[in-house]
Amino acid sequence: MPIEVNGKSFETDEEGYLVNRSDWNEDVAKAMAKADNCDLSDNHWEVINFLREYYDEYQIAPAVRVLTKAIGKKLGADKGNSKYLYELFPYGPAKQACKYAGLPKPTGCV
Amino acid sequence: MADVQAPVLGEYQVIPHIQPDAMAGSKPYVAKPDHNKPLGFPGELVENWEQKAVAKLGELVNNSRALQVFLDSCVKCGACTDKCHYYLGTSDPKNMPVARQDLLRSVYRRYYTLPGKLFPSLVGARDMTKEVLDEWYSYFHQCSQCRRCSVFCPYGIDTAEISMAAREIMDSVGQGQKYCNEILAKVHRIGNNLGLPGPALEDTLLGLEEDVKEETGIDVKYPVDVKGADVLLVTPSADFFAEPHIDGLIGYGKVFHAAGISWTLSSHASEAGNFGMFVGSSENLHKVAKRIREAALDLGVKRIVVGECGHAWRVAYSFWNTLIGPFDFLDRRYPVPQHICEFTYDLIQQGALKFDKSANDDKVVTFHDSCNVARASRMGSMPGGQFIIPRAVVKASVNKFVDMAPETIFESTYCCGGGGGVLTDELIDLRVKGTQPRMLALRDVVESHGVTHVAAICAICKAQFSKVLPYYKFPMDMIQSVHGLVSKAIQLGPVNQ
Numbered sequence: 267m268p269i270e271v272n273g274k275s276f277e278t279d280e281e282g283y284l285v286n287r288s289d290w291n292e293d294v295a296k297a298m299a300k301a302d303n304c305d306l307s308d309n310h311w312e313v314i315n316f317l318r319e320y321y322d323e324y325q326i327a328p329a330v331r332v333l334t335k336a337i338g339k340k341l342g343a344d345k346g347n348s349k350y351l352y353e354l355f356p357y358g359p360a361k362q363a364c365k366y367a368g369l370p371k372p373t374g375c376v
Numbered sequence: 377m378a379d380v381q382a383p384v385l386g387e388y389q390v391i392p393h394i395q396p397d398a399m400a401g402s403k404p405y406v407a408k409p410d411h412n413k414p415l416g417f418p419g420e421l422v423e424n425w426e427q428k429a430v431a432k433l434g435e436l437v438n439n440s441r442a443l444q445v446f447l448d449s450c451v452k453c454g455a456c457t458d459k460c461h462y463y464l465g466t467s468d469p470k471n472m473p474v475a476r477q478d479l480l481r482s483v484y485r486r487y488y489t490l491p492g493k494l495f496p497s498l499v500g501a502r503d504m505t506k507e508v509l510d511e512w513y514s515y516f517h518q519c520s521q522c523r524r525c526s527v528f529c530p531y532g533i534d535t536a537e538i539s540m541a542a543r544e545i546m547d548s549v550g551q552g553q554k555y556c557n558e559i560l561a562k563v564h565r566i567g568n569n570l571g572l573p574g575p576a577l578e579d580t581l582l583g584l585e586e587d588v589k590e591e592t593g594i595d596v597k598y599p600v601d602v603k604g605a606d607v608l609l610v611t612p613s614a615d616f617f618a619e620p621h622i623d624g625l626i627g628y629g630k631v632f633h634a635a636g637i638s639w640t641l642s643s644h645a646s647e648a649g650n651f652g653m654f655v656g657s658s659e660n661l662h663k664v665a666k667r668i669r670e671a672a673l674d675l676g677v678k679r680i681v682v683g684e685c686g687h688a689w690r691v692a693y694s695f696w697n698t699l700i701g702p703f704d705f706l707d708r709r710y711p712v713p714q715h716i717c718e719f720t721y722d723l724i725q726q727g728a729l730k731f732d733k734s735a736n737d738d739k740v741v742t743f744h745d746s747c748n749v750a751r752a753s754r755m756g757s758m759p760g761g762q763f764i765i766p767r768a769v770v771k772a773s774v775n776k777f778v779d780m781a782p783e784t785i786f787e788s789t790y791c792c793g794g795g796g797g798v799l800t801d802e803l804i805d806l807r808v809k810g811t812q813p814r815m816l817a818l819r820d821v822v823e824s825h826g827v828t829h830v831a832a833i834c835a836i837c838k839a840q841f842s843k844v845l846p847y848y849k850f851p852m853d854m855i856q857s858v859h860g861l862v863s864k865a866i867q868l869g870p871v872n873q
Contacts, residue, residue, distance in 0.1 A: 329580050374568070
């Protein structure tokens with residue numbers, strides 16, 4: 267099922283993850299979030315941008331612990347925990363944030 | 377997001393009235409050609425799949441006397457009907473183990489038994505049709521292969537074997553399941569279920585070393601690809617990624633450090649789990665396991681220790697010797713393979729580890745027996761070691777431990793609801809319903825004994841619990857790794873030197 271953004275159509279898989287990572291732009295992220303009734307704040311963007319940077323370097327999303335540590339450094343220690351990330355991304359930071367960041371869904375026993 | 381209706385927990389476990397076809401709509405995403413082909417399966421549903429599926433069934437029955445006995449010997453006594461957590465949670469009669477078996481048995485009878493060939497309708501024999509295939513696809517993915525039903529079957533019929541056979545037949549005609557097959561393709565390509573490449577693994581482990589140093593002031597190492605280490609640790613890749621799994625990994629490292637035993641992870645064998653078993657494919661089972669033998673030989677280790685992963689331990693304990701043995705290159709003074717709980721337990725027995733249990737005094741802990749450890753393997757040298765040893769490790773780490781009701785633990789343990797390849801988001805409704813018996817037993821010890829945490833030794837159980845606990849109004853961080861508890865209590869530094 268494709269996602270329509272600014273008149274363009276992008277291919278996604280059954281769960282709404284982009285099939286081609288190169289299709290991603292900020293408007294795609296906003297459209298995906300809107301479909302989940304989620305408004306992307308600056309703090310959401312910190313997470314999304316970190317995920318994208320990490321993925322560019324390592325071809326995988328960071329471990330939850332790596333993500334919480336990085337966010338703690340950027341947004342303050344009180345926000346460097348999974349509880350805060352779940353507040354931002356109630357469907358699970360790893361999966362929901364990866365989707366908005368245009369990354370594939372983490373697989374396995376997670 | 378699928379629509380989820382969590383069952384209401386009653387006062388005690390009720391055997392529900394049947395609701396036919398309640399879960400007929402539950403099915404996982406079908407695998408795409410990209411997922412299937414690297415596994416040696418056809419990309420999509422093949423032509424003449426009916427004949428090919430029937431032929432494959434014949435081949436499996438010919439090759440496995442066990443499967444044939446399971447298909448031939450059911451007398452419909454009903455002992456299994458109320459033993460499956462998915463039946464108890466969903467009320468769908470096709471989730472009674474006997475009914476699940478009959479989905480395959482009916483086709484077996486039609487093509488491979490004389491009465492079925494002559495009088496199909498008299499003996500419940502069915503033609504292989506699209507309706508039957510769809511029903512298989514739905515209900516053989518509502519089985520977590522946990523084998524609880526087989527404990528209560530007077531003939532010992534193992535529904536897991538039947539479910540694996542059905543999945544193998546479906547894969548052989550191109551009707552595979554996306555979740556399992558995508559993961560297996562990643563293991564073949566990258567080495568683990570997550571698709572975590574070597575550099576990312578190294579970065580994650582370096583981060584852990586920093587964290588542990590910050591927490592304890594001690595340089596605990598999390599080494600990877602170290603040649604000549606004594607121990608190769610293979611663990612589920614979720615231990616590198618998810619919570620609370622990673623707390624367990626931190627704990628393993630502390631145990632090795634405290635004992636002064638050199639160890640290493642491997643970037644080639646960065647996965648203990650083996651989804652080849654879930655899909656019933658011996659070729660894939662073998663190919664995944666082979667990476668571990670290769671890594672052990674390449675690194676020149678003397679021992680292999682397996683981290684907290686339920687089905688990995690079944691594969692290791694029960695299948696490795698024939699799959700990837702002989703292990704004549706390992707030090708035979710130690711068990712091959714050895715479970716991390718057994719490893720820690722032995723050190724505790726020798727007095728080599730010191731604990732400050734009060735570090736876990738904020739917790740009252742119970743232990744969830746994972747199905748593949750409980751019913752498909754053993755641990756240590758004593759009967760029931762797979763129940764005794766993990767509990768002993770927990771009790772060495774915490775002051776307050778309480779077991780759940782006896783009919784819900786040990787060999788009667790209820791599945792977490794996410795095992796056997798159903799731990800995927802599109803099956804969340806099934807997973808929430810299927811965990812109902814476990815949640816009820818947990819609720820009872822929470823209310824009667826003030827239990828605050830449940831510990832487990834399986835990556836699937838941990839991921840499943842953290843997802844389903846909130847549906848039953850429990851906090852998601854109630855689930856702990858056993859070695860996460862160890863990690864909190866173990867004393868490092870001079871005391872151990």
